[in-house]
Amino acid sequence: AKKSRRGSFVTFSTEMGSDIRERVRLLQSLRSAVESERLFIVYQPQVNLGRDGDVVGVEALIRWRNEDGTFVPPDRFIPLAEASGMIVAIGDWVLRMSCHELVRLQALGLPNLRMSVNVSQIQFRHPEFLDKLNAALIDTGINPKCLELEITESVAMEDADFMLETLHLVRELGISIAIDDFGTGYSSLSHLRQLPIDRLKIDRAFVSELNQQVSGGHIASMVVELGRNLNLTVIAEGIEDEAQAETLLRMGCHEGQGYLYAKPMVPLQLKEWLQARLA
Ligand code: C2E
Ligand code: CA
Ligand code: CA
Ligand code: CA
Numbered sequence: 001a002k003k004s005r006r007g008s009f010v011t012f013s014t015e016m017g018s019d020i021r022e023r024v025r026l027l028q029s030l031r032s033a034v035e036s037e038r039l040f041i042v043y044q045p046q047v048n049l050g051r052d053g054d055v056v057g058v059e060a061l062i063r064w065r066n067e068d069g070t071f072v073p074p075d076r077f078i079p080l081a082e083a084s085g086m087i088v089a090i091g092d093w094v095l096r097m098s099c100h101e102l103v104r105l106q107a108l109g110l111p112n113l114r115m116s117v118n119v120s121q122i123q124f125r126h127p128e129f130l131d132k133l134n135a136a137l138i139d140t141g142i143n144p145k146c147l148e149l150e151i152t153e154s155v156a157m158e159d160a161d162f163m164l165e166t167l168h169l170v171r172e173l174g175i176s177i178a179i180d181d182f183g184t185g186y187s188s189l190s191h192l193r194q195l196p197i198d199r200l201k202i203d204r205a206f207v208s209e210l211n212q213q214v215s216g217g218h219i220a221s222m223v224v225e226l227g228r229n230l231n232l233t234v235i236a237e238g239i240e241d242e243a244q245a246e247t248l249l250r251m252g253c254h255e256g257q258g259y260l261y262a263k264p265m266v267p268l269q270l271k272e273w274l275q276a277r278l279a
Helices: 008-035 074-084 085-106 128-139 154-155 161-172 187-194 204-211 220-228 240-252 267-278
Strands: 039-048 055-065 114-118 147-152 175-180 197-201 233-236
Touching: 008 074, 039 085, 055 074, 055 085, 055 267, 074 085, 074 161, 074 220, 085 114, 085 128, 085 267, 128 161, 147 204, 154 161, 154 175, 161 175, 187 220, 197 220, 204 220, 204 240, 220 233, 220 240
Parallel strands: 055 114, 114 147, 147 175, 175 197, 197 233
Antiparallel strands: 039 055
16 A cells, blocks of 8 residues: 555555554553553353253453544554563453453353453463463462463464464473464464464354355365364354354354354353353
């Protein structure tokens, strides 16, 4: 876009200037949001796509509500939090909160419920990450088997040796690992095969394609096939209608999440939703 714009230098630099000002402003308000606890976490159920439709887990998703009641979407502030290093503290907080929440959720009668937590690459690469992970397990007493970290495909592929070692150490704690947004990056299959991971998560973009006649579903079915070959479970995100769920199930994808089942919910809402389903 930078290159294609005509007469562009002036336009570009003014735009860039205002973009920087906007980022600085956003970063300042993120800092104060953290301090005044205007960040919170919502949880979206993950279900078995088969007939029983059991809830198998929940994904923790961060939210930021401004003083005026408006929301700043994570896609906007996570990159900023990463660039400024704030993601380390924020991510650690999400991890702890989610582990504590898992204890309460499992007590509702779902002892095997899984908690999936998104982990940014900055956080994952931080030298204290494993210690913090361990501390969260010890402090909450959760079964590590019930904790899953979601890292993106691009993160998993960068700096192969370091990643491989860290992933092994995470796995040694008993925690499982899912590759998020799978299909959006450029994984080398030989590298993927070496990674100690448990699950592939089909990105929403490929799930929404399922309804289209032309290219619909090719990537989703490839991911399912890949999962089968590598012995990994596959979960689909962003399922919005029955047709998508049926197609995925037919392809051999057994788990999913999306608005068809539930939107991300605050703990009280989630608790009611779970209790209604268990009843
Ligand atoms: P993601 O991990 O790929 O999460 C899936 C996104 O899809 C979430 O957006 C979720 O609310 C949304 N979603 C779920 N089901 C549906 C559906 O049926 N239809 C549609 N249209 N959307 C659906 P959200 O919550 O805005 O999060 C956006 C991204 O922000 C996440 O993408 C993740 O990359 C990042 N993120 C969120 N929370 C955290 C966090 O605690 N730590 C880190 N590092 N990243 C986070
Ligand atoms: Ca995710
Ligand atoms: Ca995604
Ligand atoms: Ca993502």
